[in-house]
Amino acid sequence: xxxxxxxxxxxxxxxxxxxxxxxxxxxxxxxxxxxxxxxxxxxxxxxxxxxxxxxxxxxxxxxxxxxxxxxxxxxxxxxxxxxxxxxxxxxxxxxxxxxxxxxxxxxxxxxxxxxxxxxxxxxxxxxxxxxxxxxxxxxxxxxxxxxxxxxxxxxxxxxxxxxxxxxxxxxxxxxxxxxxxxxxxxxxxxxxxxxxxxxxxxxxxxxxxxxxxxxxxxxxxxxxxxxxxxxxxxxxxxxxxxxxxxx
Amino acid sequence: xxxxxxxxxxxxxxxxxxxxxxxxxxxxxxxxxxxxxxxxxxxxxxxxxxxxxxxxxxxxxxxxxxxxxxxxxxxxxxxxxxxxxxxxxxxxxxxxxxxxxxxxxxxxxxxxxxxxxxxxxxxxxxxxxxxxxxxxxxxxxxxxxxxxxxxxxxxxxxxxxxxxxxxxxxxxxxxxxxxxxxxxxxxxxxxxxxxxxxxxxxxxxxxxxxxxxxxxxxxxxxxxxxxxxxxxxxxxxxxxxxxxxxxxxxxxxxxxxxxxxxxxxxxxxxxxxxxxxxxxxxxxxxxxxxxxxxxxxxxxxxxxxxxxxxxxxxxxxxxxxxxxxxxxxxxxx
Numbered sequence: 001x002x003x004x005x006x007x008x009x010x011x012x013x014x015x016x017x018x019x020x021x022x023x024x025x026x027x028x029x030x031x032x033x034x035x036x037x038x039x040x041x042x043x044x045x046x047x048x049x050x051x052x053x054x055x056x057x058x059x060x061x062x063x064x065x066x067x068x069x070x071x072x073x074x075x076x077x078x079x080x081x082x083x084x085x086x087x088x089x090x091x092x093x094x095x096x097x098x099x100x101x102x103x104x105x106x107x108x109x110x111x112x113x114x115x116x117x118x119x120x121x122x123x124x125x126x127x128x129x130x131x132x133x134x135x136x137x138x139x140x141x142x143x144x145x146x147x148x149x150x151x152x153x154x155x156x157x158x159x160x161x162x163x164x165x166x167x168x169x170x171x172x173x174x175x176x177x178x179x180x181x182x183x184x185x186x187x188x189x190x191x192x193x194x195x196x197x198x199x200x201x202x203x204x205x206x207x208x209x210x211x212x213x214x215x216x217x218x219x220x221x222x223x224x225x226x227x228x229x230x231x232x233x234x235x236x237x238x239x240x241x242x243x244x245x246x247x
Numbered sequence: 248x249x250x251x252x253x254x255x256x257x258x259x260x261x262x263x264x265x266x267x268x269x270x271x272x273x274x275x276x277x278x279x280x281x282x283x284x285x286x287x288x289x290x291x292x293x294x295x296x297x298x299x300x301x302x303x304x305x306x307x308x309x310x311x312x313x314x315x316x317x318x319x320x321x322x323x324x325x326x327x328x329x330x331x332x333x334x335x336x337x338x339x340x341x342x343x344x345x346x347x348x349x350x351x352x353x354x355x356x357x358x359x360x361x362x363x364x365x366x367x368x369x370x371x372x373x374x375x376x377x378x379x380x381x382x383x384x385x386x387x388x389x390x391x392x393x394x395x396x397x398x399x400x401x402x403x404x405x406x407x408x409x410x411x412x413x414x415x416x417x418x419x420x421x422x423x424x425x426x427x428x429x430x431x432x433x434x435x436x437x438x439x440x441x442x443x444x445x446x447x448x449x450x451x452x453x454x455x456x457x458x459x460x461x462x463x464x465x466x467x468x469x470x471x472x473x474x475x476x477x478x479x480x481x482x483x484x485x486x487x488x489x490x491x492x493x494x495x496x497x498x499x500x501x502x503x504x505x506x507x508x509x510x511x512x513x514x515x516x517x518x519x520x521x522x523x524x525x526x527x528x529x530x531x532x533x534x535x536x537x538x539x540x541x542x543x544x545x546x547x548x549x550x551x552x553x554x555x556x557x558x559x560x561x562x563x564x565x566x567x568x569x570x571x572x573x574x575x576x577x578x579x580x
Contacts, residue, residue, distance in 0.1 A: 012479055013535045050270065051475070138271055143272055
């Protein structure tokens with residue numbers, strides 16, 4: 001890729017971040033997912049925890065078990081092993097078809113956002129209901145997906161003034177990404193849709209369903225249909241249809 | 248075993264928190280003041296990861312349903328058993344039917360009630376730390392029955408502990424983190440020269456800081472890609488206002504971080520009350536590691552801080568129960 005990436009950096013006193021890009025890109029996301037996966041396979045006792053962000057792999061390390069230099073060497077050697085940017089996505093990926101109300105009083109920022117993106121309501125909905133987005137990482141709160149990449153017209157900055165609160169299962173967008181919120185939260189992201197899909201629900205046998213590499217597509221519903229789903233939603237599935245991705 | 252009669256709003260069970268679930272978006276959580284967990288564990292001769300009740304705000308009132316041994320640590324609260332004062336930073340026997348009362352914290356925000364054997368609480372993602380805002384566990388509420396997770400039959404002497412010094416801190420140490428370079432050297436210089444106040448917007452997720460003068464921004468701040476955040480990070484929100492992240496902070500965020508407070512300084516900043524003023528200082532990674540390892544060693548030998556309490560006869564309401572006269576007579580013989 002560029003001369004600067006991949007590169008290693010520090011997070012606090014005990015974290016190493018292996019970064020594959022400083023801007024959001026699908027190949028850097030694939031690289032980060034694959035790199036973390038392969039490091040995990042090596043079962044290093046000095047690595048106590050790992051996770052992915054959009055374009056980086058994070059490792060929490062214990063330098064009492066192994067000196068920092070030796071841990072950094074290990075990462076460097078792994079990085080040199082291959083071109084991580086051409087890595088395949090994880091196996092056993094799934095497609096989530098999630099019912100969603102776009103706009104209305106349930107998602108008040110939709111109209112403003114399509115104006116910013118310069119498209120009509122029907123064009124926007126066509127894009128969200130026909131283009132699959134990839135779950136690039138899970139983070140912020142339990143089971144919450146950051147999905148992308150949307151086309152360039154969705155490269156909208158977050159709001160400078162954080163909105164008071166958007167509800168659980170809200171669909172929000174900014175910087176070419178979509179998020180479905182696990183919990184009600186204040187945010188600078190634009191609230192464009194409302195689903196009934198709970199990213200985390202402890203009533204389910206599997207409280208967290210989405211994994212990096214999975215794909216999301218939306219099915220447009222109206223607010224009456226959303227209330228119907230909500231009336232019978234103890235498992236928090238919100239009417240989702242989950243399909244295996246075969247490739 | 249205790250029954251909650253009243254308790255302040257956001258009090259909850261906490262232990263040392265969660266490890267290994269960050270990849271699913273699960274926060275670390277755990278006691279805001281981990282020194283208090285170590286102190287409670289030393290007083291009750293148990294594991295520091297035993298579940299304790301973290302009290303925030305106005306304390307609480309508890310009915311003792313079954314005699315038990317407890318310890319009180321963290322921010323000092325006026326404490327009493329059946330209206331007779333109890334020493335803070337100490338362990339105590341509570342007898343059946345008595346009422347334990349804890350008042351508002353005086354020198355900090357977070358106070359801890361520990362039970363011998365630890366409180367019984369469901370383990371979610373390997374920890375009993377509650378994070379109700381994320382859908383994990385619940386706040387502790389009136390009428391809750393608080394039981395020990397294991398009953399330990401043998402008795403233990405009541406002790407008192409010299410607490411780890413952390414309630415008067417004014418200087419906090421930072422290391423650079425992967426986004427420090429997004430700030431210009433001039434902004435960083437201004438940051439370490441600025442005196443900040445602890446805002447009243449403070450909870451287990453983080454503490455807002457206020458100061459006079461302009462904010463601390465980076466260029467293109469609203470389009471920075473979300474990435475890992477950890478407790479201790481100081482992030483600059485939209486207007487460039489610093490926010491110190493604590494144990495319930497999310498796993499990822501998009502606000503730029505100027506640096507990360509070293510773990511041994513985190514209990515101190517969590518405990519600071521609204522209006523207290525502080526300053527920051529960057530230290531090298533080597534120095535930070537030396538301080539962290541010294542801190543670990545101090546916690547390994549925390550039991551050395553325990554003493555048997557010296558009881559003041561003036562304050563002993565139960566003085567007549569002690570067989571003081573017999574001893575004197577026996578000595579004469």
